[in-house]
């Protein structure tokens with residue numbers, strides 16, 4: 001059976017959930033026809049660790065926050081990201097550091113270094129895809145490497161591959177969705193009477209929120225996702241700055257209660273639409289939806305996206321939009337796509 005060597009860049013909620021799956025559920029990967037070995041980890045907090053024969057995941061997963069890799073063989077308290085990405089014996093670089101909605105860094109550099117070195121990249125980080133997707137896909141092609149990012153939109157729910165594979169022969173006219181788990185969770189908890197700050201703290205505990213949750217609440221997380229959907233599925237060349245964005249930060253508990261009393265729910269809606277002139281316009285804004293709207297019933301960290309098609313009308317997909325293990329699954333599906341790429345199988 002093929003063994004893929006992984007370098008985990010970022011050892012927070014998502015990559016720790018992936019490491020836990022690799023440690024506890026090797027049969028899941030064996031069923032896909034490969035096994036996974038983590039040969040390197042880097043993280044701002046833990047430093048870096050390289051062990052060619054494979055890192056003992058039980059040991060590193062048991063390390064508390066505040067500890068670092070110095071003292072372990074091949075370990076350092078410095079996060080030597082560039083050295084690890086370029087020189088470790090990893091076949092696949094798993095990028096799950098923090099998302100910058102402004103310039104995508106440091107993740108953009110991580111992805112560039114890996115692809116330029118001919119290493120495959122799987123990532124849940126929206127920044128590189130939304131801000132530099134075209135350039136990075138070209139770099140991947142140039143270096144015969146695979147660049148996979150299913151988890152950049154709607155966590156483990158496979159919206160990108162589903163639309164790319166299953167909507168063949170249809171024309172997509174637009175997409176509209178609830179694309180942020182944290183804000184949707186927060187709005188639901190405000191309906192239950194919590195204050196905004198209390199609800200955000202709960203979302204952080206569940207692992208839904210960004211490192212800086214103003215990205216969730218202020219709409220910049222959805223702006224990146226809308227740009228990705230527009231560029232990947234509608235053939236646009238949209239920069240996230242071109243997506244008019246209003247978040248939910250100004251929505252008050254009174255407004256939430258008032259809407260409920262009127263049979264409505266506040267939702268943060270991201271959309272991209274192809275106009276009659278072919279131009280794609282996109283926006284993110286809060287809206288009150290009546291109960292009969294297909295997105296009104298989407299609660300908690302669940303997300304949903306409606307694809308507006310020419311022959312079927314609206315096709316709506318819903319599923320987890322955030323969560324550590326749910327997002328780690330996106331990486332599993334991306335690694336399976338890398339495997340298919342390497343073996344000349346079906347690859348989107």
Ligand SMILES: NC(=O)C1=CN([C@@H]2O[C@H](COP(=O)(O)OP(=O)(O)OC[C@H]3O[C@@H](n4cnc5c(N)ncnc54)[C@H](O)[C@@H]3O)[C@@H](O)[C@H]2O)C=CC1
Pocket residue numbers: 009010011012013014015042043044045079081096097098099106124125126151152154155207208209210211321322323324327
């Ligand atoms: N948690 C979720 O539900 C989802 C997360 N994502 C994305 O996945 C990525 C990871 O998310 P989480 O694991 O939840 O975040 P997290 O905040 O738990 O972990 C990120 C880790 O990256 C490390 N890090 C930050 N900058 C670094 C640098 N320059 N070098 C090395 N390490 C660095 C941090 O120390 C932290 O341990 C983010 O980009 C996020 O937007 C995407 C979909 C869903």
Ligand SMILES: N[C@@H](CC=O)C(=O)O
Pocket residue numbers: 152154155179180181182183208209210216221321322323
């Ligand atoms: N913080 C994001 C995580 C996934 O992208 C969210 O809440 O949706």
